[in-house]
Amino acid sequence: EAKKMDDKDYLYYNQNMKNKMKKKKEIEDKLRNALNNDKFKLKYQPQVDLTDGQAKYFEALIRLKEDNISPGEFIPVAEESGLIIEIGRWVTKEAIEQLAIHEDNEIKISINFSVQQLNDKEYIDFLVEELNKNNVNPELLEIEITESVLIEKEAEAIEFLNQLSQLGVQLALDDFGTGYSSFSYLAYISFDKVKLDKFIIDRFLEGQNLKTIANLIKLFHSIDLPVVAEGVETKEQYINLAEMNCDYIQGYLFSKPLANNKIKKLLQENLIQEI
Ligand code: C2E
Ligand code: MG
Ligand code: MG
Ligand code: MG
Numbered sequence: 212e213a214k215k216m217d218d219k220d221y222l223y224y225n226q227n228m229k230n231k232m233k234k235k236k237e238i239e240d241k242l243r244n245a246l247n248n249d250k251f252k253l254k255y256q257p258q259v260d261l262t263d264g265q266a267k268y269f270e271a272l273i274r275l276k277e278d279n280i281s282p283g284e285f286i287p288v289a290e291e292s293g294l295i296i297e298i299g300r301w302v303t304k305e306a307i308e309q310l311a312i313h314e315d316n317e318i319k320i321s322i323n324f325s326v327q328q329l330n331d332k333e334y335i336d337f338l339v340e341e342l343n344k345n346n347v348n349p350e351l352l353e354i355e356i357t358e359s360v361l362i363e364k365e366a367e368a369i370e371f372l373n374q375l376s377q378l379g380v381q382l383a384l385d386d387f388g389t390g391y392s393s394f395s396y397l398a399y400i401s402f403d404k405v406k407l408d409k410f411i412i413d414r415f416l417e418g419q420n421l422k423t424i425a426n427l428i429k430l431f432h433s434i435d436l437p438v439v440a441e442g443v444e445t446k447e448q449y450i451n452l453a454e455m456n457c458d459y460i461q462g463y464l465f466s467k468p469l470a471n472n473k474i475k476k477l478l479q480e481n482l483i484q485e486i
Pocket of ligand 3: 385386406408441
């Protein structure tokens with residue numbers, strides 16, 4: 212039964228719309244300002260190797276310097292406005308420069324990639340130029356993509372990812388378990404790693420569901436895909452995942468995302484011994 216919108220509803224609806232658009236516009240201005248005035252920074256969260264407790268990979272996560280607004284809020288605005296292309300390039304350059312700084316330690320850094328960045332036709336040329344300029348081995352850089360990239364732009368995405376793969380850049384399938392989780396694209400793309408989303412870690416890492424995760428990990432291992440568990444916060448989760456031979460853990464249990472000047476010290480630590 213359709214209820215007719217009365218004047219009051221309409222006013223409320225209209226006001227709500229206006230507020231949302233105003234908020235979006237404000238965020239867009241912040242992003243433009245950040246691009247022009249060097250107000251972005253990257254934080255780095257370690258992915259801990261469960262065989263030796265070492266931080267091997269670091270996921271680069273974008274932040275605004277003087278603002279608490281989270282990427283969960285501003286990345287969608289960047290995507291809708293097209294600013295993600297410039298932001299994506301900034302992230303790529305910054306991560307590569309960080310790899311160059313740590314060349315002796317050979318750390319690996321992963322960056323996130325949005326589907327709209329496929330519109331950046333010169334992205335790969337840009338990436339290669341930055342790698343060359345900084346003398347960085349492409350294998351030290353990993354690009355994380357979610358299934359949505361493959362669902363929305365399948366043909367383009369496959370070509371793009373295969374080009375990256377040929378360069379030696381590593382590919383990670385991010386947020387596994389939140390989307391449709393169709394396995395079909397695993398036939399076309401050689402991922403180097405899969406990341407299980409915090410959602411399935413929290414929902415499935417207890418009771419009867421433990422078997423589901425254990426078998427999922429086995430399945431990925433059977434096709435030679437190392438597995439990262441994301442968003443691990445408790446020791447109990449760690450113990451269960453270790454028992455299942457999960458390869459890496461990324462989560463607050465070991466470390467929050469850190470400023471770049473904290474990376475070096477972390478490399479000397481055994482993070483498992485410290486929990
Ligand atoms: P993501 O790629 O899945 O990144 C993992 C998110 O989980 C990060 O949130 C991280 O801080 C958070 N996290 C890690 N461990 C824990 C934990 O133990 N507990 C909890 N509650 N959270 C944990 P963050 O940094 O807020 O980023 C959110 C999302 O924003 C990312 O999800 C990614 O989709 C996007 N994002 C971040 N940086 C970039 C970027 O440079 N480019 C693009 N395109 N997207 C980005
Ligand atoms: Mg990610
Ligand atoms: Mg993720
Ligand atoms: Mg996510």
